[in-house]
Amino acid sequence: MATSATPERKQAAVIYNPIKVAIPKLRKTVNAAAKEAGWATPIWFATTEEDAGQRVTASAVRRGAQVVLVAGGDGTVRAVAEGLRDTGVALAVLPSGTGNLLARNLALPLGLDDAVAVAFGGTPHEIDLGIATIVRPGGESEEHVFLVMAGLGIDAKMISNTRSDLKKAVGWLAYIDGTIRSLPELGPIRLRYKLDRSPERVTNVHSVIVGNCGVLPGGILLIPDAKPDDGFLDVVALRPQGPLGWVRVWNKLTFENGVLRKTAVGRKIIDLQRDVRDVIYLRGRDLQLRVDSPQEFQLDGDEFGEVLSARAWIDGRSLTVMVPAP
DSSP states (O other): OOOOOBTTBOOEEEEEOTTTSOHHHHHHHHHHHHHHTTOOOOEEEEOOSSOSSHHHHHHHHHTTOSEEEEEEOHHHHHHHHHHHTTTOOEEEEEEOSSSOHHHHHTTOOOSHHHHHHHHHHSEEEEEEEEEEEEEOTTSOEEEEEESSEEEEEHHHHHHHTSOHHHHHHHGGGHHHHHHHHHGGGOOOEEEEEEETTSOOEEEEESEEEEESSOBOGGGOBSOTTOOTTSSOEEEEEEOOOSTTHHHHHHIIIIIIHHTGGGSHHHHHHHHHSOOOTTEEEEEESEEEEEEEEEEEEEETTEEEEEEEEEEEEEEEEEEEEEEOOO
16 A cells, blocks of 8 residues: 655655556656655556546545656646646656657656656746647537647648557657658648637648647757747648648758757848748737638647647646756
8 A cells, every 4th residue: 555645755646658668667766766755655546548647647636646757658648737737736757658749848858767866856847738629520629738739730640640550669750651641631721710819810721730849759840939838829830832832841840940040150041031931930829720621630649530620728837847957
């Protein structure tokens, strides 16, 4: 039976995806670190097909956890964050998935030992949460959080078409296969959108991505100005024009964002260049989207089925995350 916390001994909880992690090593490492830090023996919870993490997170909070360690993929991290929203209880990420998107965007350690050390000896830091309200073709409405990105269009199709067995074998590189499998479905989407208090506008896009963070697997800097604690959502719309449109999109996202932006000279070159209209960036706190026909939707790299409309908005500083101490 788990040891209860006392006023002198802090309590941690561990939520893990049993499909993603090696339980014996995880349990040995975390329990040893908690003991060394003077904490009570952690409380352990496994996710299931019926509960991706929200319900066990609520149980951990009720049982007095002051930090919740989550070991799993991006979907598990997102579900636990949903349960910790506005509780003040800190989230500690033990990266165990394909993309590990939040860990990469916050520069958290990817190795187990270092990640556990941050959980018990790091610094709590408040970040924003993205909130997505989606409406299904049948009229049903759902609300979910996202930590990194929400998307509609080719990126969501790519995720939907990515093979799970290939993800296990080669990690994030499996998304390349998913992208190739999505090529026959490429085509512009007629999109109606409204950002904050601006009038509704209409445009054609291949993809629209709403970001709380900006880095994708492979180090691709999709949204350069996105920061998880600035109180804003950053939006990127991909709308390639003409036969070289996708070439310009790829050049923008990889060479310009990934190479030139890293140096002062490179940033001056960007300033002197003509804007690439195939990639459009917007910023705001509340974005409403409507499409004429159902489109695939994704949250933090997980497919969420088809939607007819979506509203994404920012819930500022509503999640506490353990980060490395300065």
